[in-house]
Amino acid sequence: MNVILLEPYEIGADNAVVLNDRRHEHLVTILKSQPGETIRIGLINGPLGRGLIEQISRRETRLRAILDETPPPAPAVDLILALPRPIMLKRIIAQAAALGVGKIFLTNANRVEKSFFQTSLLDKTTLREHLLLGLEQAVDTRLPEVSVHQRFRPFVEDFLPNITAEYAHRFIAHPGVENSLAQAASPLMAGRILLAIGPEGGWVDFEIDKFRTQDFTPIHIGQRIVRVETAVTALLAQLDLLRQLSSIS
């Protein structure tokens, strides 16, 4: 936890904040914070800032919030993700929030097991908790928006056409296709990016074709077979690098 994130309703009169949950535990047991110290705080979907610790008891930490710092820039990438198995989903969601994505579309695919959609992880509250873990790691306040699309065809045929115009670039990751990101990406990577990553085992041809129809460019991430979690990190890192190279040149 590299930042303590606050809900808007937790900011009281005179910017007083009382913490009595895992954030309090973290301050006491990990950071061994003392009254008088200043800690890094942030308002969820708002500014970053500092918290001046005024009082720490066994049960709670009282602090004064100063929220006047700009959070990191809004992420340029949104992510379509074939719903991973719950144990992976937890980590991938936190990871994606840590690396910075705007929206996450969780969708069905041929190689997604139906039972995955039954997980309690998809409850809004639980999803939010895992996203917050990622933001706390990365020191960001912008919560990715997550939506769940349990049927593939309506997602790709009806939903996607309504949003694709928002994106300057659309990629779908798939092993064995002709081009890597390096080969497929345009030298100037401005504008928003929509990136689709399949399930363990990959998309099936029908799904690839559907994405192609929506002007997605298939890309591979090398000869090696990687886990979905690794693919998410690797591709977000590569897209970030490409954007940086575009802004340098």
Added chain:
Amino acid sequence: MNVILLEPYEIGADNAVVLNDRRHEHLVTILKSQPGETIRIGLINGPLGRGLIEQISRRETRLRAILDETPPPAPAVDLILALPRPIMLKRIIAQAAALGVGKIFLTNANRVEKSFFQTSLLDKTTLREHLLLGLEQAVDTRLPEVSVHQRFRPFVEDFLPNITAEYAHRFIAHPGVENSLAQAASPLMAGRILLAIGPEGGWVDFEIDKFRTQDFTPIHIGQRIVRVETAVTALLAQLDLLRQLSSIS
């Protein structure tokens, strides 16, 4: 497990192989393999190939090995890693092997807890098991060479100078330095690369200075604070992209 990896001594007369450990279990319970089927196999530090399954009993799988395919090219990157805590080390080692690195130098650093060096994970056999998990994921046979350097100064002052000439590029990852990899990397990324990644919490200034003396270029990986595991994947992916862009242009 996307490939079954074999030790050289497991290849018997007429290329007969008997598996009776987790590889056998995997074939039976996960792949539900049947006699007559062909599976992907590889010889550790040797070629890839196919195994023709001749017999499966409750206890063992018997197959015939044909090892005539070239494994992925030797990785161009070696990794210096401040020893992570054991639970992370396991995953990072497997991850690095999956992504492809030649050598891994595990070293001490100010923010590495001394106790980390006591872990049984550093036994050669245990390290090897975790590296193999990564290779089995990625379908590679080349086992990274791991060495452990329990004292930082002898490592950086005596050991490093003897090997730095092997590398065309040397980078040390550290938050808050001036340049990102995109800014620091030369447009032509040929030759071997040595990449140093610090502990959770980062290197201390003394360590950065020592690496600078050995001509390492400090690079950051953005404004966001990421876990060591994420940094390893992100930087290896970015280096791979840079090498690809160099070979395209």
